[in-house]
Amino acid sequence: MKFGGSSVADADKIRNVAQRIAAARELGDDVVAVVSARGKTTDGLVQLAHEISDRPDPREMDMLLSTGERISCALVAMALHDLGHQAVSFTGSQAGIFTDSAHTKARIVEIRAERLHDAITEGHIVLVAGFQGMSLDEKNVTTLGRGGSDTTAVALAAAVNADVCEIYTDVTGVFTADPRIVPGAVKLTRISHEEMLEMAAMGSKVLALRSVEFARNYDVPLHVRSSFVLDEGTWITKETPEMEQAIVSGIAHKSDEAKITITGVADQPGVAATIFTVLADALINVDTIIQNMGIDGRADLSFTLPLDELGRAQDALATIQDQLKFSSLTADDQIGKVTLVGAGMKSNPGIAAKMFRVLSENGINILMIDTSTIRITVVIHRDDVARAVQALHDAFALEVQAASRVNV
Numbered sequence: 001m002k003f004g005g006s007s008v009a010d011a012d013k014i015r016n017v018a019q020r021i022a023a024a025r026e027l028g029d030d031v032v033a034v035v036s037a038r039g040k041t042t043d044g045l046v047q048l049a050h051e052i053s054d055r056p057d058p059r060e061m062d063m064l065l066s067t068g069e070r071i072s073c074a075l076v077a078m079a080l081h082d083l084g085h086q087a088v089s090f091t092g093s094q095a096g097i098f099t100d101s102a103h104t105k106a107r108i109v110e111i112r113a114e115r116l117h118d119a120i121t122e123g124h125i126v127l128v129a130g131f132q133g134m135s136l137d138e139k140n141v142t143t144l145g146r147g148g149s150d151t152t153a154v155a156l157a158a159a160v161n162a163d164v165c166e167i168y169t170d171v172t173g174v175f176t177a178d179p180r181i182v183p184g185a186v187k188l189t190r191i192s193h194e195e196m197l198e199m200a201a202m203g204s205k206v207l208a209l210r211s212v213e214f215a216r217n218y219d220v221p222l223h224v225r226s227s228f229v230l231d232e233g234t235w236i237t238k239e240t241p242e243m244e245q246a247i248v249s250g251i252a253h254k255s256d257e258a259k260i261t262i263t264g265v266a267d268q269p270g271v272a273a274t275i276f277t278v279l280a281d282a283l284i285n286v287d288t289i290i291q292n293m294g295i296d297g298r299a300d301l302s303f304t305l306p307l308d309e310l311g312r313a314q315d316a317l318a319t320i321q322d323q324l325k326f327s328s329l330t331a332d333d334q335i336g337k338v339t340l341v342g343a344g345m346k347s348n349p350g351i352a353a354k355m356f357r358v359l360s361e362n363g364i365n366i367l368m369i370d371t372s373t374i375r376i377t378v379v380i381h382r383d384d385v386a387r388a389v390q391a392l393h394d395a396f397a398l399e400v401q402a403a404s405r406v407n408v
């Protein structure tokens with residue numbers, strides 16, 4: 001069971017979380033619960049660091065950030081004691097979560113769950129501080145990047161071979177689209193790991209991308225549900241034949257993207273490699289890439305990236321202008337993306353045609369197109385994103401599709 005920051009924001013909510021955990025325990029389940037830092041605690045800690053230093057040392061940053069989750073899990077343990085349960089809280093390192101040494105964005109490399117198993121065997125409910133571990137090499141406290149408690153929960157669920165990893169949050173599940181944009185969006189009963197991976201990668205914020213990757217790789221069933229109501233939420237599981245009935249399951253969007261276009265690059269081997277190596281070295285997360293057909297030995301190249309990495313990308317590319325002698329470098333900071341996701345796309349032609357027709361009927365210009373077997377993404381102007389999401393939700397009648405799904 002994983003509880004997000006808004007679920008443990010104050011004393012009453014912490015008691016509510018303890019009750020949810022106690023109820024599961026009383027039904028006979030062994031429970032490992034992962035909790036996030038309360039409310040906006042992590043934001044507050046980041047701000048505190050920047051009040052002290054412009055460039056806080058990453059190791060010390062992790063010492064600082066890891067405290068938010070420790071506070072939460074100790075408090076939940078106390079609330080469970082008051083409900084008459086045996087409960088014990090652990091830091092990430094006490095729970096045996098080992099990571100690489102990339103401070104503030106560490107990856108879990110190994111979990112040694114003996115201590116968890118022992119505590120469970122002794123009859124304890126185990127609370128684990130989310131979003132943190134210990135580096136295998138240097139034995140330092142590390143954190144897993146923002147939203148990392150989801151990853152802690154899924155990784156622990158895999159390590160203890162849990163029946164399910166329940167993600168308790170302030171929404172009731174995964175929706176067909178962001179309900180703030182599409183008021184008629186509905187909760188999905190089920191979605192596959194693969195589809196959720198595309199949704200998370202393309203802008204859905206319900207689950208951290210890394211956690212979904214973990215769930216897919218280790219086949220952990222996820223259940224995203226509300227901390228505050230008892231209803232079932234959304235199950236995220238391995239694809240089943242029933243699930244393939246949905247051609248389009250959901251729509252994800254991003255509004256904080258940018259696009260860089262480099263014109264007149266030499267049309268010869270090694271040029272793209274040079275450009276993207278420089279960007280990779282600057283740790284820029286390049287996304288959709290398009291290179292047009294070369295004319296007279298010169299080609300144009302465009303790609304998208306997160307808006308907040310635009311400045312760094314421009315600086316990095318400036319360093320190779322002399323070497324590559326490209327004609328121009330232009331940037332557009334008004335970019336958005338809209339993505340249709342659905343496992344049924346694999347076997348149903350015409351989805352892209354319909355998507356593009358709907359956009360054109362709404363006067364929305366497509367700047368770039370990118371696809372996978374179960375996703376179609378269009379890069380458009382940021383101001384068109386909300387309209388595109390609403391129009392596509394209507395055109396594909398996602399609320400009807402979601403309702404017709406078999407719940408197995």
Ligand code: ASP
Pocket residue numbers: 004005036037042043068130131145146147148149150
């Ligand atoms: N507290 C961390 C954050 O705010 C981790 C998490 O909530 O998952 O990003």
Ligand code: MG
Pocket residue numbers: 004005036147150
């Ligand atoms: Mg979160």
